[in-house]
Amino acid sequence: TPLLEARAIGKSFLGITALDGVDFTLHRGEVHALLGENGAGKSTLIKILTGVYQRDNGTIRMDGEEIFPASVADAQALGIGTVYQEVNLLENLTVAENLFLGRQPRRFGMVNKAEMRKRSRELLSRYGLDIDVDALLSSYSVAIRQIVAIARAVDLSGKVLVLDEPTASLDSNEVEMLFDVLRKLKAEGLGIIIITHFLNQVYAIADRTTVLRNGRLVGSRALEGLPRMELISMMLGRELQHITR
Ligand code: ADP
Numbered sequence: 065t066p067l068l069e070a071r072a073i074g075k076s077f078l079g080i081t082a083l084d085g086v087d088f089t090l091h092r093g094e095v096h097a098l099l100g101e102n103g104a105g106k107s108t109l110i111k112i113l114t115g116v117y118q119r120d121n122g123t124i125r126m127d128g129e130e131i132f133p134a135s136v137a138d139a140q141a142l143g144i145g146t147v148y149q150e151v152n153l154l155e156n157l158t159v160a161e162n163l164f165l166g167r168q169p170r171r172f173g174m175v176n177k178a179e180m181r182k183r184s185r186e187l188l189s190r191y192g193l194d195i196d197v198d199a200l201l202s203s204y205s206v207a208i209r210q211i212v213a214i215a216r217a218v219d220l221s222g223k224v225l226v227l228d229e230p231t232a233s234l235d236s237n238e239v240e241m242l243f244d245v246l247r248k249l250k251a252e253g254l255g256i257i258i259i260t261h262f263l264n265q266v267y268a269i270a271d272r273t274t275v276l277r278n279g280r281l282v283g284s285r286a287l288e289g290l291p292r293m294e295l296i297s298m299m300l301g302r303e304l305q306h307i308t309r
């Protein structure tokens with residue numbers, strides 16, 4: 065059974081059909097790029113998977129069991145975590161405070177700051193991050209803030225990680241740093257869904273792609289051996305002419 069399996073997903077907003085009969089399958093240890101032109105329905109699909117919106121039609125199964133993510137917190141409890149483009153962390157709290165935001169410290173046996181610091185260090189060492197967890201989050205680069213957000217999301221959910229345009233404000237070294245983290249999570253068996261408009265990055269990190277166009281599924285393909293021109297044609301819905309001079 066796949067890790068996550070969405071079938072025939074439909075969603076409309078006041079007469080606008082955002083998704084019409086879309087299928088999407090994610091396996092353990094897979095990085096899956098969700099592609100399509102602006103307005104294709106990518107964000108709507110991941111918002112349905114992460115509990116921001118509820119589907120009108122279709123089924124979603126996690127490890128074979130149907131799920132109905134009713135809120136972001138609910139999706140997290142079901143195993144689906146997300147990091148949005150605008151990294152959803154508080155700049156003026158410390159790294160450690162961000163990592164444990166919204167949780168009851170006592171439930172995790174963290175009665176004091178020292179314990180919270182220790183747990184934070186352990187959590188981040190999994191990602192190769194050795195930073196001062198008592199420093200304000202705002203003192204770190206966007207890439208590090210994003211990895212902290214990923215650490216938090218994975219710690220809360222643990223099965224599926226959803227990233228909507230995670231590389232938008234990163235330089236090329238930071239993109240590599242992020243991809244190292246994703247490869248590590250993938251090796252641990254997580255399923256990762258990524259939306260990005262950079263096709264070079266898609267080929268660098270993703271195993272498979274699902275392409276949407278105007279709210280409909282165009283196809284789902286392994287990236288290995290998929291010609292770039294063919295992928296672009298899937299996204300745009302027309303053949304590209306090779307330019308010859
Ligand atoms: P993408 O992320 O691929 O650019 P979206 O999922 O954002 O596409 O949008 C798909 C379609 O659904 C678009 O026509 C968009 O205008 C519409 N849409 C998305 N969210 C809403 C909303 N909350 N209310 C109304 N229409 C929406």
Ligand code: MG
Nearest residue numbers: 102103104107
């Ligand atoms: Mg859009």
Ligand code: MG
Nearest residue numbers: 103106107108
């Ligand atoms: Mg979008």
